Each structure stands twice: as C-alpha cells, then as structure tokens.
Amino acid sequence: MVGPKGPWICNGVIRRNYASFGNDEQHMAQERSIEVKVGAVILVALTILVGFILVMGGLSFQPTYAIYVDFDNPGGLQTGAPVRMAGVKVGKVDTIEFLGGRVETKPNRRPLVRVKLKVEERVHESIHDDADFYVTTQGVLGEQFMAIEPGKGTKVLAANDEVKGIDPPRLDLFLAKGYDLLDTTVNGIRNNKELISDIATNTAGLVKNLNGVLGDNRERINRTAENLEKLSLEAKDLTAHARENYVDNPKLLHTVDNIDKLSSDLARDSGPMLKDAKESLANLNRISGAVGAPGEEQKLRKAISDLEELATRANTAAADAQSIVSHIKKGQGTVGALVMDEALFDDVQEMVRDLKHNPWKFLWRE
Amino acid sequence: MSATTETHPDPSPPDASEGVEAELGFVGSIGAAFLDIAVAARELYSVFVRTLYYVFRGKRVKGAVLHQMNEIGVKSVAFICITMGFIGMILVYQSGLQAKRVVPDFTMLGATYLELLVRDFAASIGALMLATRVGAGIAAEIGSMVVTEQVDALRMSAADPIDYLVVPRFLASLVMTLALIVIAGTVAFCSGAATAYVFFDVRPDIFFNMQLVDVGDFLTGFTKCMAYGAAIPIVSSWCGLSTFGGSEGVGWATTRAVVNSSLAIIILNFFISAAGFLIFPG
Known part of the structure; x- marks a missing residue:
C-alpha cells in the first residue's frame, strides 16, 4: 500500500x-x-x-532642480514631505541636514538646519528671488509641508540657490513663555498681597481726593478751559495773519524780487561801472596833473577870485532886483501900480475894448 | 523518534478531560495547562528548526514546491481577493463615518487607510483569511497521512516527514503569502477607494495618497508577510503531525490548525508591530 x-x-x-x-x-x-x-x-x-x-x-518623471533653504527650526518637517506652491505639489523635501550653527552659509548667517528641496523644473520661472519659504500644515491630521510664496521680484531664483526660510511659529515656545509669565505673575500677586492691597487702597483714596478737588473747582476749571480755548483761537488767527502778511504776501515777494533783481543788475553793471570810474579817475588825475603846473595854478586862483567877485555882484544885483520885485508886488511905484492894481488893469482892459469898438477915439475926443 | 507524534499537547479525548481535572485539582490543572503549553512550544520549535534545516539541507522533490504554490497560492487568489475586497469596503465606510462625526474632512482618509493597510491590515487580515483556508488544508492533508500511517512508513524509510511534507509547504507559503497579501492589499485599497468615491465623494486621485506611508510602515508590513507566511505552514503542519485517532482526530487537527495559526498570527502581529513602532517611531 x-x-x-x-x-x-x-x-x-x-x-x-x-x-x-x-x-x-x-x-x-x-x-x-x-x-x-x-x-x-x-x-x-x-x-x-x-x-x-x-x-x-x-x-517622478519631471526634471527637478535643487534649492537650499536655511532654518533655525523647521518644525516637524520630514524628508519626503511635499513642496507646494499655491497649494499645488511642485516637488519634495530631499534632505534635512543639521548644521548646528557651525557653518556660515552666507555672511552673518549660521543656520541650525539646512533643507534641500527638489523642485520641478516646470515652475522654475515662477519662483523669484524674493520668494518666501515656510513650513505649514495641511488637513486636520497636520501633514507638514514646505510652502513657497513665489514673490514678485525681477530675477528668477537660480538652481542651487541658498535662501532663508521663515521659521514656523513656535506654539510650544509661546505656551512655555506664557506659562512662565503667568506663573511669575501669580507668584508675585500671592507673595505681595499686603503691598498690592495698600497700593489699591492708596489709589482709591487718591482718586477720591482728585474727584473732590475737581468737583470743588469745577467753575474755575471750566473758565480756565474756556480761556485756553480762546487763547488757542487767537493764536490761530495770529498765526494765520502772520502767515498771510509775511509768508504768503506777494508784496514782500515783490520786494524780495526787486532786491534780487537790483543785486543782480548791480552785479552785472558793477564791472563796466568800475571800469568807467577807473577811467574817470585817470582822466581827473591827468587834468589835475595838467592843472598842477605853477602858472596854471595862479591863473586858476585868479579866475576863482574873479568868479567870487562876480558872484558877489550878481548877488547884490539879485537882491536889488528882489527889492524892486517886492516893491512891484506891494503895488508901490508906477510899475507896481501897473502890475498889482487890478482896477488899473480893468481900466486899461475897458479902454482897450472901448478903443476896439470905437477906433475913431484915437482921432477924436468926445 | 521525534516528539511530534509521541507526545500530544492534549492527549486525552474531550470527554475525559473533566475527569483528569478532577483528579489533579485546581493547582494541578493550572500546572498541567502550562506543561501542555510548554510541550507544545517545544514541539513547535522543533518543527520550525527542522524545517529551516531541511530548507537548506533537504532533498528537494521536483515540482513539489510548485504544486504547493498552486494549492496554497493560486487557488486562494479568488477567495482572498473577495474577502479582502469586502473588508476594504467595510473599513473605509466605517472609518469614513467615524471621521465624518469628528471633522467632515476626507482628504487624509486615503492616506491613513493606506498606511494602516501597508503597516498592518493587509498582512494581518489577509493572513488570518489564509490561515482558515491554507492552515486547514495542510492540517487535514498531513493529519490524514498520519492516521493512515503513511507518515510512519516514511519514517521507516529513513525519510523525515518534515523534509518531505513540511518544507515544500513552508517554501510555497513563504512566497505565496507575500504575493497573495500584496494582491489582496491592492484589491482592498481599490475597493476602499471605490467606497470612498461612492459614499464620501473622495476622488481616487485624492484617495491614493502615499504621504503617510514611509519605509518603516513598508518594512513592518513586509516582515509581517514573511512571519505569517512562515507561521501558517509550521503551525498547521505541527497540528497535522500530532493527529491521532482516526478521522475524528483529523477533524480536531484541522480545527486546532486554524485556531493556532490565527493565534500565532495575532501574537506575531503584536510583537512585530511593537518592534516596528520601536525601530521606526512616528
């Protein structure tokens, strides 16, 4: 079997x-x-x-290029996390390297962490040199990813460029510091209860007193306030007036313009004027040189003394003439009566008119 | 010659066990249970070690492994695809309903489902399904050989039944469990995606999100496939080899094979998952 x-x-x-x-x-x-x-x-x-x-x-069959993003703390970002731009996946996080602040990647920049992104070549033109790189989360489960805000710069970010990422907000740090602050505050209040109570009592008293003072002097305070208001209004007017007269005034501007013009004319003409003055001075000098000879000087002196005598005579003649004129003005003498007596003038006028009308009177007497 | 057929974990028939317990008393019965478990563990270990030994040193009969691959793998494809397809639908529908109560956001439904599937569900549920079909088959086949004394005849011919019976099944199961679980996982995911689309309006391209699956998940799932693929034939063969007492014994052996294989899968799942979480945290 x-x-x-x-x-x-x-x-x-x-x-x-x-x-x-x-x-x-x-x-x-x-x-x-x-x-x-x-x-x-x-x-x-x-x-x-x-x-x-x-x-x-x-x-991925898309060709990619690398961008290095420096962070001090990229949060919970992990290798392989997607890179999104405007919500669309355009690459992934290739490596996350811990530099520990030892390497100076750029002047004055020693990041703790360097993240290498592999971004698809098709979006290369859209990422500018002022683009923002930050870590954020998606969905309720909190899948962390790298987001790119493309920026509006004129230059496009080149491959293998190194940029600074925006660290995600540290909620844990915020909570820790907030907790510390709260703890300190609570402890402070707890340990200084009496002091705080004193301060509160004093503050309440102060406020009460202040209230009393304000109540008692209400009218005076109101008056002061009104005065102040008036004062300010006047000051305003004054300022406006002053402005109108001295700042915005066209006259003043004209004056200033004229001064300006004058000074410019002076500047322009002073050259030729100085030249003329120089020439005149030179001529004068020559004349004085000519006059300076001993014979000429004698003649000149003689002429001057003749002139003086002439002037004195003329003066006397003028005084005589003046006294004659004053006599005439007073109506004294024949000429005076003729000139100053209006009745005589009227008679003469009448006689002339009469002679005009009756020329025969030249020949015949009535 | 070996412990597999001479000592049995449960040597007395079911109706006699109450009498034994009465004789031993409470403390004695606890001790007996522990001894039984210890003996069973030692036998299981013995079968496993000898299987590994014959994998490398045994004589391979041409076509034996291929035949077992056909029996274990190919003939299980339809069964496992149908069961995993339905399980996928149920899992997504139920988790979708739960998620809807908390936050009506299904964008990450596919990602979490895929992670669970890769890390645990595909391997564990698929292996449990396989254990019912493959484990029962192996135990019944070997058990019937034992009760018809074919295994004794083998031993008489100086051939270890482990080499001739267990090793082909072990190798076939190792390969085919992995293949079946990969196919079953794909089916479960596709049925889940269809369910998500029909009931929650989640488009398949949103549902197919690999974001949460990492190398740790993949390695954990792969290790589970390997461990279950090894555990099912070893445990079932051990149950079959320890069969006694005619066709009724074969029935018992089949039942024990299914129960013990499932138990082995769940215990292994626990340890591998724990190790996975320790080695790949997050």
Whole structure:
C-alpha cells in the first residue's frame, strides 16, 4: 500500500499521475498550466510591489532642480514631505541636514538646519528671488509641508540657490513663555498681597481726593478751559495773519524780487561801472596833473577870485532886483501900480475894448 | 523518534478531560495547562528548526514546491481577493463615518487607510483569511497521512516527514503569502477607494495618497508577510503531525490548525508591530 519512495505521498501531482494511469501528455499540460498560474500570481504581486516601492520613493518623471533653504527650526518637517506652491505639489523635501550653527552659509548667517528641496523644473520661472519659504500644515491630521510664496521680484531664483526660510511659529515656545509669565505673575500677586492691597487702597483714596478737588473747582476749571480755548483761537488767527502778511504776501515777494533783481543788475553793471570810474579817475588825475603846473595854478586862483567877485555882484544885483520885485508886488511905484492894481488893469482892459469898438477915439475926443 | 507524534499537547479525548481535572485539582490543572503549553512550544520549535534545516539541507522533490504554490497560492487568489475586497469596503465606510462625526474632512482618509493597510491590515487580515483556508488544508492533508500511517512508513524509510511534507509547504507559503497579501492589499485599497468615491465623494486621485506611508510602515508590513507566511505552514503542519485517532482526530487537527495559526498570527502581529513602532517611531 505504501510506496517505497517519498514522492508518492508527499506530492499530490504524482499521486494524481497514478490516478491518470500514466497519461503523460495530460500530466505535462497540467504541470505547465500550474506553472503558468503560479508565475502569473507572482508576477502580478511583484509588479504591484515594485510599483508601490517606486511610488513610495517619490518617483517622478519631471526634471527637478535643487534649492537650499536655511532654518533655525523647521518644525516637524520630514524628508519626503511635499513642496507646494499655491497649494499645488511642485516637488519634495530631499534632505534635512543639521548644521548646528557651525557653518556660515552666507555672511552673518549660521543656520541650525539646512533643507534641500527638489523642485520641478516646470515652475522654475515662477519662483523669484524674493520668494518666501515656510513650513505649514495641511488637513486636520497636520501633514507638514514646505510652502513657497513665489514673490514678485525681477530675477528668477537660480538652481542651487541658498535662501532663508521663515521659521514656523513656535506654539510650544509661546505656551512655555506664557506659562512662565503667568506663573511669575501669580507668584508675585500671592507673595505681595499686603503691598498690592495698600497700593489699591492708596489709589482709591487718591482718586477720591482728585474727584473732590475737581468737583470743588469745577467753575474755575471750566473758565480756565474756556480761556485756553480762546487763547488757542487767537493764536490761530495770529498765526494765520502772520502767515498771510509775511509768508504768503506777494508784496514782500515783490520786494524780495526787486532786491534780487537790483543785486543782480548791480552785479552785472558793477564791472563796466568800475571800469568807467577807473577811467574817470585817470582822466581827473591827468587834468589835475595838467592843472598842477605853477602858472596854471595862479591863473586858476585868479579866475576863482574873479568868479567870487562876480558872484558877489550878481548877488547884490539879485537882491536889488528882489527889492524892486517886492516893491512891484506891494503895488508901490508906477510899475507896481501897473502890475498889482487890478482896477488899473480893468481900466486899461475897458479902454482897450472901448478903443476896439470905437477906433475913431484915437482921432477924436468926445 | 521525534516528539511530534509521541507526545500530544492534549492527549486525552474531550470527554475525559473533566475527569483528569478532577483528579489533579485546581493547582494541578493550572500546572498541567502550562506543561501542555510548554510541550507544545517545544514541539513547535522543533518543527520550525527542522524545517529551516531541511530548507537548506533537504532533498528537494521536483515540482513539489510548485504544486504547493498552486494549492496554497493560486487557488486562494479568488477567495482572498473577495474577502479582502469586502473588508476594504467595510473599513473605509466605517472609518469614513467615524471621521465624518469628528471633522467632515476626507482628504487624509486615503492616506491613513493606506498606511494602516501597508503597516498592518493587509498582512494581518489577509493572513488570518489564509490561515482558515491554507492552515486547514495542510492540517487535514498531513493529519490524514498520519492516521493512515503513511507518515510512519516514511519514517521507516529513513525519510523525515518534515523534509518531505513540511518544507515544500513552508517554501510555497513563504512566497505565496507575500504575493497573495500584496494582491489582496491592492484589491482592498481599490475597493476602499471605490467606497470612498461612492459614499464620501473622495476622488481616487485624492484617495491614493502615499504621504503617510514611509519605509518603516513598508518594512513592518513586509516582515509581517514573511512571519505569517512562515507561521501558517509550521503551525498547521505541527497540528497535522500530532493527529491521532482516526478521522475524528483529523477533524480536531484541522480545527486546532486554524485556531493556532490565527493565534500565532495575532501574537506575531503584536510583537512585530511593537518592534516596528520601536525601530521606526512616528
């Protein structure tokens, strides 16, 4: 019953082979069909597995370029996290390197962490040199990703450029510091209860007194306020007036313009004028040189003394003439009466008119 | 010759066990249970070590592994795809309903589902399904050989039944469990994506989000596939080899194979998950 060899009992195929009483062709076909089936299952599984690994490894057929972003604390950002611009995935975080502030990546910049981004080439033109890089979260579960605000600069950010990222807000730090502050405040209040109570009492008293003082002097304060208001109004008017007269006034401006013009004219003419004066002085000098001879000087003196005498005579003649004129003015003397007496003038006028009308009177007397 | 057939974890028939417990008393029965477990663990270990030994040193019969691959793998494809497809739908529908109560945001539904699937569900649920079908089959086949004394005949011929019976099943299971779980996981994900689209209006391209799956998840899932693929044939073969007492014994062996394989899967899941979380935190 039991066969001498293992295969008989351990292998169903061979057992079935016994059942088929040596139909070799059928057996071979069956064997081949099993192989094909097993191979197909394994192949399908392998394809899925390899595809999955490739997709998990961030397989992308888009060409990419690198951007280095420096952070002091990039929060919970992890390698492989997506890089999004305006919400669209445009790359991924390639590496996160801890520099520890030892390397100076740019002058005066020693970041703790450097993040290398792989950004798809198709968005290269959209990321400008003033772009912002920051870490933020998506969804309720808080998947962290790198966001790019493309910026509006004139230059495009080049490949392998190093930029400074905006550190995410540290809620934990905020809470820790807030807690510390609150703790200090609570402790301060708790340990200085009496002092605070005193301060409160004193403040209340002070306010009360102030209130009393204000109440008692209400009228005076109102008056002071009114006066102040008037004063300010007057000051305003004054200022406006002064401005009108002395700042905005066209007359003043004219004056200033004239002075300006004068000074410019003076500046312009002073050269020729000085030249003329120089020439005149030179001429004078020559004249005085000519006059300075001893004979000429004598003549000149003589002439001057003649002139003086002449002037004195003329003076006397003028005085005589003046006294004559005053006599005439007073109507004294014949000429005076003729000039100053209006009745005489009227008579003469009448006589002339009469003679005009009656020329015969020249010849004939009535 | 070996402990597998001479000592049994539960040597007395079910109706006699109450009498044994009455004789031993409470403390004695606890001790007996522990001894049984210790003996079972030692036998299981023995089968495992000998299987590993024969994997490298045994005589391979041509076509044996291929035949077992067909039996374990190819014939399980339809079964496991159908069960995992439905389980995928149920998981997404239920988790979607729960998520809807908290926040009506389904953008990360696919990502979390995929992470769970890769890390745990595909391997564990798929292996449990396989254990019911493959484990029962192995135990019944080997058990019936034991009760018809074919295994004794093998030993008489100086051939270790582990080498002839367990190793082909072990190798076939190792490869096919991984393949089946990969296919089943894909089916579960696709059915989940369809459910999300129909019930929660989540488009498949949003649902297929690999963001939360990392190398740790992948390695944990892969390790689980390997461990379950090894555990199912070892535990089932051990149950089959320790069969006794005719066709009823074969029935018992089948039941024990399914129960113990499932138990092994769940215990292994616990330890591998713990190790995964320790090695790949976050």
